[in-house]
Amino acid sequence: MASCAPPKLCNFVLTERLGSGTYATVYKGYSKSAIREVVAVKCIAKKSLNRAATENLLVEIEILKGIKHPHIVELKDFQWDNENIYLIMEFCAGGDLSHFIRSRRRLPEQLIRRFLQQLSSALKLLYEQKIAHLDLKPQNLLLTSSTNPQLKVADFGFAQYMQHEDGHSLRGSPLYMAPEMVCSRHYDAKADLWSVGVILYEALFGQPPFASKSFTELEEKILSKDPIKMPPGVQPSPECCDLLYQLLQRRPQDRVCFPEFFQHAFIDLEHMPSSQSLKTATSLLTRAVWKDQDGDLPAALGLYRQGLEHLIPALHYESDPQRKTALRSKVSEYISRAEELKAVLVSASEAASQQSLSNMELLKAMSKDNLRLCEALKLASCAIQHEKKDMYQALKMHRESLGELIIILEAEDAGRRKDSLHAEVQHLMARAEQIKEDIKMKESKASIMENDAFSESIRNACSIQ
Template identity: 25%
Template sequence: MSRKVGRFEIIRELGRGAQSVVYLARDPHLQRQVAIKTLHFARPDAQQNSQLLAEARMVSQLRHPNIVPIFEAAEEQGDLYLVFQLVPGRNLAEHLQTTGALPPARALPIMLAILDAVAHAHAAGIIHRDLKPSNILIDDDAVARVMDFGIAARAEARSTDGGQLTGTPAYMAPEYIAERRSSERSDIFAAGLVLYELLVGRRALAGSDVQQVMRRLISEDIRLPAETIGLLDERLVHLVHRALERDPANRYESAAQMREALDEHLHPSPLGEANDARQSTIDFLLRRMRHKSDFPALSESVSAINRIATAENQSVSQLANTILKDFSLTNKILRMVNSAYYQQAGGGNISTVSRAVVVLGLDAVRSMAITVLLLEHLQNKENADQLKDEFLRANLAGVLARDIGSRVAGRSEGEEAFICAMFHNLGRLLSQYYFPEESAEIRRVLLQRNCAEDAAAQQVLGISFADLGMAIAQTWGFPRQIVNSMRRLPAGSVRRPLGSEDRFRVLAALSNELCGVIAENPSEQQPKELRRIAGRFGEAIAVDEQDLRQAVDRSLEQVAEFARSIRLNLQQTRVGRQLKAWGASQASLVAPPPPADDGLGDSALPELAAVPAAADQAPEAADAVFAGIAGSNDGGARTATLLAGIQDVSNALVSDFRLNDVLRITLETMYRAMGFRRVILCVRDQRSNSMLGRFGFGPDALEVAKRFRFSLVFSPDIFHAALVNGVDILISDTNDPKIAARIPDWFRKAVVAETFVVLPLCIKRSPVAMIYADRARAGEIVISGDDLSLLRTLRNQAVLAIKQSG
């Protein structure tokens, strides 16, 4: 090529990519060396070049010490070129090839500089789109500097595939691969991959098969390898994993927020003279948790439930999926939903989580799930009685906050207040769980010195309960709203809250102080303490003594009903006896005798077992169509669940229903009854004349649903055979030579399943939707004639719902 690009004199080549070359060059006007990236297009396009030049000039406005600036962008003979500041040094990919994995003390400063640069670009409305180690320079002063904010990547993508994909596959965010949707959080995902590489010394997803890498990004959670986790602080592990969440809503909200979290980890804020003891307690507790995984397992479940997006269509499916992963949790929630209290609230005769959400609301079901999860993780401990007391206090605080919050701020905030109040004393609960002897000593100090609880905890543990709870909640990734609600209010009159987050903090404090009045004071002192609390919170919440007394009375009834639904005998707990002393009648507070193991007892609902693998249950026919398929051994349980689901759908159809609600209930019933690995709904898109996956149940169902995308123009495969003929089809073995040729390529790429079911939904013989269900291994789906009839009834109800919705 010419020894010049524009006015710049080429000195030598520095590197090249598929459609670009980087040169060391000299600017004769300003007498300085620069780096030039030339972009060559197979199909020159003047409009494309004009747009890319405009984007490059916008990027050239960025001025930040951790960004390599663009000096100039221009066009020559149909090709674009970008002129950068020459930064002596090497890129991060080359740096890591030499150094290997970096210790956190060296890796995090590099990452902080990268996030500073990305945050600055985001503030200017610019998304990088191709953040990766080779686009990060480490200069001679060891300062990280980010370059190439997506301009070259977009140009190269357009020159090769029409702009469908932009960037490097191994660093693409799942939502971008699946939906071509990019945002600031896509850059955060890439930043998480860079941080992974810094700490591990290699790519998270290596390999030359681009399609396989992209499939794994969509379908697999990226987690640090076990050998690396063993070397890192648990909080740092969580920070990396949060950045790498597949759902962008679960990642950091911004690069600035991720930077703040890393900086806090690298430079923890001092908290006075007790900081060393405080940190020692936290570190010791985290180490103990690694060996006793109950509470971390709880935190993951609660965090997943709390982070569910508020978008109605997706959040209901996400919540139901999260709950349905735990068979025991599902049955216990349905037991609660069908208890006397929730029957009065509008529940009753509900057999699916999806229907429970429709009737009671997403927030109410979320609160139930978290309550049951917390209780389950407190069972079978040596200090179980004390833990049950702590649980009852937490539950009563949540119910009080919901009651008061609903009356003060409206029903929509009641469930948020419940969650915040329930975890207000997480520190005390953790201490009782992991440090039972120290907790007993704290109680002795309280009696001997007559001091505040946090002061006693500070003396014994070196940290207050509030600080302990906040530190662990942050490590677990709890939402800021819950963490903030753990902060103690100052003594004296409480000021009026400034916003919703402040209001939840006040409600959490008020409800927990009310619990203290009930749980810790003899009955003759309770009226005096109630007046004190009314005076303390009167201005902030606008409640008086009578309001608080009525709230307590209503809340005690709910706690008693909840105890009955989970077979917990209040009279066998100290806090339960204190509740009785408040003045409620014994009949309303004492639950029926618990079973011998003091567990949750039997339910009015059938305890449905997951369908066992049917390797030993060969179908009677290899034919794909449902004809004479043998029934399974647990037909009674299947039939009961299918019939209950049919009733759920019928109840929804006679009410003011939403179509998606009915479809979710239908799919969840099939999922629970038949033991499918996943069930997915596909809907016909009129504009593209194609079938598109919408939502479903089972592992990664939402991600897998996005891969169901095929044209309805006829093709001789199984899916078109089912849809065109309106025939229900079961494929027992996708690798059967008689069937294999009729399994389309898009399906084999989208999902790994050796057996599946297709149930078309047709109106006037025209397919409008499709239900797909699968299992992993050939022969695992076995359906009796009776169950097939019930499945078809469910499907027909879904068709009726589609007709009624227009």
């Protein structure tokens, strides 16, 4: 069918068509003002609107008028004439996440984490305002540019204000639709968290978890009791796998809730790249230098690590090439100093390890009548021995042993064994926290390298075009 010319709109010139759906066509446009601002104009033909579509449009306008967030596409204005209603939106030059994933087959985990942080920050605002999007999918997640892309949530055509769970009509895209929407039509904002899980899966593995040839096949897969399977060849981090598992729970009551989602270790909203990242990092790293100069090495190391947790996001947030280069140099400098301090403190840690193993042997001797305690102490010993070989496995072992030891400690009668066990639990918890910090430092270095590699791949792609 021949393409129609763009409609005429007061104060704007509409050019190429960006996309179309059931009720709307989106055009790229330019304002006629001296600024020549680039916008996206969503044109909805009045004759195509039934009652439900009209209500959806009114809700979409109401929601977008009341929201201003760096990761939600901005509604700049809306107009109408005899034939159409026009939503003048912020223009995102990087296309949508679906195309971005397809062009790269799958995305590196550090980049996925950044995108998920940005999506989560937008969902946090919606959650606070009791709004459910109900059509989250890669096609509705737009990117600001092809270089250093920022993610923005778009298309609130199915969004609702949701005070409580109730009966609702079927909304959204089946491939990303929560089981409760397909099955019972009774759902709440938690349906959005299922969609986030499907998006996370697709970004990690290059395809959604329930790819199907028909709606019937899709429905069977979504409603099946079979566990979600991860394709071979990609090994996400334990934190990423845990989040994916918690999001893709078919029963809403088993699914992670919003507060837990925002606080999850993989999301880590506290350290999301933002305009405040550099200010927070500077304050912490200044204190680290002072402690370092005073000779308080443990405190200095802790502050260097905390500062880097904000300085690396500041590096990702910065778009100016010269300032980015300067920041990268500072990150490398502080990482090197933190590693030097860690090396100085290692000998004391090794001595503490030997002392801890000796204390555990004494505890085992005192605990021959408690098989459960002996097994937990044995696992803790293995964790200490694994710390140099495999930090991730050591941390997993520490968590398992501490889970047992804390329960046993609470049930233990007062006495010498309880005092010794309490001291050992405190020591093991400190070791586990130390390993977590070491893992963060390792991932920080990997994040810098990955960011450089990603930026280079973007530049190469642009030069080919």
